[in-house]
Amino acid sequence: MTAARSVLTGLLHYWPLALIVVLWDLWVVVNGYTETVAPRPWAVFADVGANVGEYVPDLAYTLVMSLAGLGLGTLAALIAGIGVWRSAAISGVVTPAALVLRSVPVTAMIPVIARLLGYNDSTVLAITAIICFFPVFVFTVSGLASASQSGRDLFAVLGASTATTLRRLHLLTAVPSIMVAIRITAPTAVLAAMLAEFLIGAHGLGHLFSTARSYMEMDRAWGTAVVATALSVLTFVGARALERAVVARVT
Amino acid sequence: MTSTAVRSPQRLPIDRPAPVTGSGIALRGVSKEYPLKRKTSLRALDGLDLEVAPGEFVALLGPSGCGKSTVLRLVAGLEEASAGAVDVEGRPPAQLAREHRLGVAFQEHALLPWASIRSNVALPFQVAGRPVDDRRVDDLLRLVGLGGFENARPKQLSGGMRQRAAIARALALDPDVLLLDEPFGALDAVTRRRMNAELARIWSEQQITTLLVTHDVDEAVLLADRIVVMTGRPGRVRYTCTVDIPRPRGADVTRTPEFHGLVDTLTAMLDSADETA
Known part of the structure; x- marks a missing residue:
């Protein structure tokens, strides 16, 4: 009940x-509107329902790319964030680079990265990771800096080394911030993976969408959009659940 | 113990000569200034002299904002004096921290929220890179009355229990010097009194060189061998007296005229110190 x-x-x-x-x-x-311009939702849902097998491999590919890209971007952001926290010199190099990376539109970056890494999975992964990097980086830097004065004093009087203080105080203090960053970045990771797939990929929802559109299969194209939206929402909900569980553990 | 329970001061202020020591804590002519904006600065301490002999318990009393906590932070090596010398065992204070021989309980308990009470008390071992002495941790938790709460997280405990955990943590590595910055400041009077009794018991078991910062006169008289009263800002030593009340100082002591006499004198001193601030 x-x-x-x-x-x-x-x-x-x-x-x-x-x-x-x-x-x-x-x-x-x-x-x-005719079906070629915009199909009605029922037709789209019918296409998804009747052809689950067509969608699933691309859905799985995009999901894996999004999560792997998010993981890679987060890892890089953590390393960069720790560097910035540790040393003003590193901060002077990394922070402007991160800002530049942030300012260049990703669509402009994709052809360049595809040239460098090839028109394959690694480019999709790299694009996703780059998109995920900045928010996690910013939240990591602010999270590391947010350790309380009393906590810092405690580690100082305990005679803790910088590495110990980082590991046992600052990183754990930063966990809630990092989890917020992951939550807000997770749907963007899906978007980034799809964009890369759409432009250069051979698999994934982005590729499925671009193919369906070229063959004027509007039900399929819109179905891909619906599936992608669902995936995006699900990653957000999943990241939020993860955030709640983790934050409850560290606060 | 002598029959004279309290040496009540007649002339004020009297600066008693500090015990002659080779080690312990020594502050000589210490001044501390905090830079404010536009070349002005705040003078928190001005020519302060203070000694704590090895194994002695000294309470530092003063009105709020007189720089008591600054003294403690200097001794802990968290800040540097602007002038004068701060020595712990004849060396710079940070050295003691580096050797993991300093125990500090702050005003804020500073327990790590993600760790259990047991892990919090074991933290000094881990930071020092030593194997955690589980028996020692258990003993300490029992000593501060937290047996059975080992696996609780700090947020699940009351304020008094958190403070006790912080004191257990400060004692974990058998420190040679213990610094207490109003560790019971946030507690109600009853809990505070109980905590004082526990601290006195812990201290009587292993007489660690201890500097307690407090604005609670009763607490100072109950715990300390010697009480140092500071003036208002900028902080100087205004008055020093020895507490000759025999230990253990139980609840009955607080009802004796000696206790009240000393408390009244010190309270009056704090009042006038406030006026000069």
């Missing part, structure tokens, strides 16, 4: 999704 109720309440939180579907349908019907 209560379980059913909580499920219902949970579903109610997703009313914007239902609204989007209804507005989408209205928009198509009211404007009298």
